Amino acid sequence: MAEAAVLQTTMTEAAPEKVTGGEEVLVPYASQRVAYWYFVIALALFVLQLLVGLWLGISYAFTIPQNIVDALPFGLTRAMHTNLLVLWMLLGFMGGTYYLVPEEAEREIYSVKLAYIQLVAFVATGVIALVGFAFGWTQGKPILEIPTPLDFVVVIGALIFLFNVAMTVIKGKKTAILGMLLGGLVFLALLYIFGMPFYRNLTIDWFYWWWVVHLWVEGAWELVTAAILAFVLIKVTGVDRRVVEKYLYIETALFLFTGLAGTGHHYYWIGAPSTWLWIGGIFSAMEVLPIIAMVIDTFRTQRQKGVVIKDKVVWTFAVGTAVGHLIGAGVFGFAHTLPQINYFTHGSQVTASHGHLAFFGAYALLNFTMFWYAMPKLRGVRKVDATAAISGFWIMSLAVLGLGVAMAVAGIIQTYVERVLGQGFMVAQANMQFWFKVVLVFGVVLIVGLLMTFWQMVFAKEAPGEQEATV
Amino acid sequence: MVNKKAFYIFLAGTLTSLAIFLGLTWDTHRQVDALTNADKLSEQVVAGKRVWEKKNCNLCHTILGFGVYYAPDVTKVHKRIGTEGIKQVVLQPEVVFKDSFRKMPNLGVTEQEATDLAAFLEWVSKIDNHDWPPQDSEERMSAAERRATGGAGLSRGAAAFQQNCIGCHSIGGAGGSIGPALDTIGATYDAATVAAYIAEPTSVDPQSTMPPQTTVSDDDRSAIGEFLAKQQ
Numbered sequence: 001m002a003e004a005a006v007l008q009t010t011m012t013e014a015a016p017e018k019v020t021g022g023e024e025v026l027v028p029y030a031s032q033r034v035a036y037w038y039f040v041i042a043l044a045l046f047v048l049q050l051l052v053g054l055w056l057g058i059s060y061a062f063t064i065p066q067n068i069v070d071a072l073p074f075g076l077t078r079a080m081h082t083n084l085l086v087l088w089m090l091l092g093f094m095g096g097t098y099y100l101v102p103e104e105a106e107r108e109i110y111s112v113k114l115a116y117i118q119l120v121a122f123v124a125t126g127v128i129a130l131v132g133f134a135f136g137w138t139q140g141k142p143i144l145e146i147p148t149p150l151d152f153v154v155v156i157g158a159l160i161f162l163f164n165v166a167m168t169v170i171k172g173k174k175t176a177i178l179g180m181l182l183g184g185l186v187f188l189a190l191l192y193i194f195g196m197p198f199y200r201n202l203t204i205d206w207f208y209w210w211w212v213v214h215l216w217v218e219g220a221w222e223l224v225t226a227a228i229l230a231f232v233l234i235k236v237t238g239v240d241r242r243v244v245e246k247y248l249y250i251e252t253a254l255f256l257f258t259g260l261a262g263t264g265h266h267y268y269w270i271g272a273p274s275t276w277l278w279i280g281g282i283f284s285a286m287e288v289l290p291i292i293a294m295v296i297d298t299f300r301t302q303r304q305k306g307v308v309i310k311d312k313v314v315w316t317f318a319v320g321t322a323v324g325h326l327i328g329a330g331v332f333g334f335a336h337t338l339p340q341i342n343y344f345t346h347g348s349q350v351t352a353s354h355g356h357l358a359f360f361g362a363y364a365l366l367n368f369t370m371f372w373y374a375m376p377k378l379r380g381v382r383k384v385d386a387t388a389a390i391s392g393f394w395i396m397s398l399a400v401l402g403l404g405v406a407m408a409v410a411g412i413i414q415t416y417v418e419r420v421l422g423q424g425f426m427v428a429q430a431n432m433q434f435w436f437k438v439v440l441v442f443g444v445v446l447i448v449g450l451l452m453t454f455w456q457m458v459f460a461k462e463a464p465g466e467q468e469a470t471v
Numbered sequence: 472m473v474n475k476k477a478f479y480i481f482l483a484g485t486l487t488s489l490a491i492f493l494g495l496t497w498d499t500h501r502q503v504d505a506l507t508n509a510d511k512l513s514e515q516v517v518a519g520k521r522v523w524e525k526k527n528c529n530l531c532h533t534i535l536g537f538g539v540y541y542a543p544d545v546t547k548v549h550k551r552i553g554t555e556g557i558k559q560v561v562l563q564p565e566v567v568f569k570d571s572f573r574k575m576p577n578l579g580v581t582e583q584e585a586t587d588l589a590a591f592l593e594w595v596s597k598i599d600n601h602d603w604p605p606q607d608s609e610e611r612m613s614a615a616e617r618r619a620t621g622g623a624g625l626s627r628g629a630a631a632f633q634q635n636c637i638g639c640h641s642i643g644g645a646g647g648s649i650g651p652a653l654d655t656i657g658a659t660y661d662a663a664t665v666a667a668y669i670a671e672p673t674s675v676d677p678q679s680t681m682p683p684q685t686t687v688s689d690d691d692r693s694a695i696g697e698f699l700a701k702q703q
Contacts (some may be wrong), residue, residue: 075530140524
């Protein structure tokens with residue numbers, strides 16, 4: 001970070017004529033720099049998540065001998081894969097929040113020290129959790145595996161974070177974006193608590209598991225996403241704030257209206273009352289509407305008169321987020337959300353396909369949008385190699401699309417052979433083998449794309465040539 | 472101001488959906504005991520649930536369709552392979568899946584843990600969950616299995632086979648793959664030997680890893696023996 005600061009100083013000296021009217025100062029508030037370490041660690045954890053994912057892909061595509069399976073069970077690595085996902089995305093959101101809040105509230109973060117303490121708390125929890133899994137220290141609930149003592153560290157870390165952000169907002173300017181962001185973060189933290197207790201009844205256990213997982217990704221995280229996207233939209237396009245805020249309210253209203261009752265689509269087959277089939281089906285069928293609104297809104301912004309896109313790279317990722325959200329969460333979610341279809345596809349590779357496309361399209365790309373907006377500024381890089389950055393976008397996005405579609409094909413085979421014909425699980429899996437190999441190939445491509453992006457974002461030097469204000 | 476209106480729309484939409492959601496949550500708590508046979512939720516079942524979590528079972532298997540898709544769903548596994556079958560699989564996966572292209576790790580489960588786990592899975596299999604999953608739905612699958620077993624409506628042996636054996640064994644490609652396919656078993660054993668095998672597998676084949684089927688009646692064993700002896 002010190003290096004970045006030095007670099008920025010040199011740049012400012014080298015091009016003093018650019019520092020006019022305060023507009024060209026890359027990072028207006030010193031405390032925004034906290035975000036740097038959040039982003040770098042998040043990116044590194046994403047790399048780790050994909051490497052673990054590679055092993056999972058191999059385990060699907062090939063036979064792993066019994067002695068290796070005994071020493072390194074699939075379940076252990078799968079726990080790492082999903083926990084790394086949650087950890088890097090939460091760190092990304094938090095870093096994004098720390099970067100965004102000072103500019104919105106127009107003041108420094110309440111306490112930079114607390115921001116670092118909180119980062120250490122989360123990263124330490126993550127490391128202990130991952131090592132702990134290897135020694136069987138687990139709660140055994142998918143995604144929420146980390147044992148109760150670590151849950152408390154997470155809660156304390158989250159409280160520090162919320163306190164720090166809230167104090168900054170209270171003492172500073174209050175905007176709609178900040179309100180939405182803070183609301184989403186409080187909601188996110190509150191929901192986590194429902195996943196902590198031991199429930200005797202399995203049905204109740206899963207009922208509240210979805211309070212965390214569904215209401216995170218289709219509730220709290222949507223609020224955080226909408227706020228971050230609105231911030232980037234204002235910065236990159238220069239569109240009038242009032243217009244962006246209006247759409248922020250309408251879109252999040254639709255997200256929550258459909259998403260809250262839409263939780264019911266997870267309660268079809270768990271031993272809950274049949275009313276959920278109706279409510280879950282109807283509301284979750286509407287869940288695609290706010291995403292369509294988001295895509296239309298993004299393109300409408302771009303076509304507005306007088307709008308000049310100031311950063312092609314960030315804009316590519318922002319549009320990618322909207323479109324990826326629509327494909328992964330909207331279309332692939334809608335495809336199997338109705339009870340009549342879900343009866344056959346529930347808990348198959350169709351779900352895995354939807355999970356990968358939705359998490360990448362909606363949340364990985366959102367994080368990358370923010371990373372690409374902030375990282376060059378934090379490193380004092382005035383001009384990034386846009387061609388390389390945008391190639392990174394396409395390699396990653398197409399790889400995930402290929403991987404997701406291959407999983408979907410495998411899922412359709414599974415649905416037909418296992419669920420419709422009633423053949424054994426392994427008979428179905430044998431017929432899906434080819435597609436698991438396809439998934440593996442796309443997984444390798446994804447890793448290449450991510451490593452390229454990682455390099456561009458964290459290490460690459462400034463691109464030669466004049467800084468282009470417009471593209 | 473326009474944005475004030477937008478904010479009220481936001482509030483109204485969110486609160487409506489939240490009210491529906493919380494109302495149904497209350498209703499779920501009201502009905503869940505009846506739907507899940509909570510009166511049968513014994514300490515042993517809870518102990519089994521703890522084994523399920525301790526051994527990370529849910530990180531390969533799905534239950535109620537949730538979890539990971541690497542291994543079969545276990546919601547109705549107790550109906551498929553019963554207590555003895557479950558114990559056999561978790562205690563000796565390296566034997567059961569010797570020829571499978573996907574393996575299950577030996578997680579060092581004790582005899583007691585296996586028994587508790589089976590009790591938990593038996594309780595789970597009786598949750599009233601709208602007859603999911605389809606592959607274990609008796610209503611949906613009986614037609615396909617009847618075809619596979621050559622008309623269970625006509626032969627008692629085929630019906631008993633469908634009821635007791637098809638969780639692990641298959642005929643004509645339909646059925647489980649934990650035990651060998653029995654399409655040509657009649658060429659190896661006669662009816663009486665099959666019946667004896669079911670009661671005490673090692674009495675016929677000392678190498679056998681199949682658990683003794685203590686819950687199958689003597690009449691059913693003879694009927695299955697006659698049915699399987701014809702498969703050659």
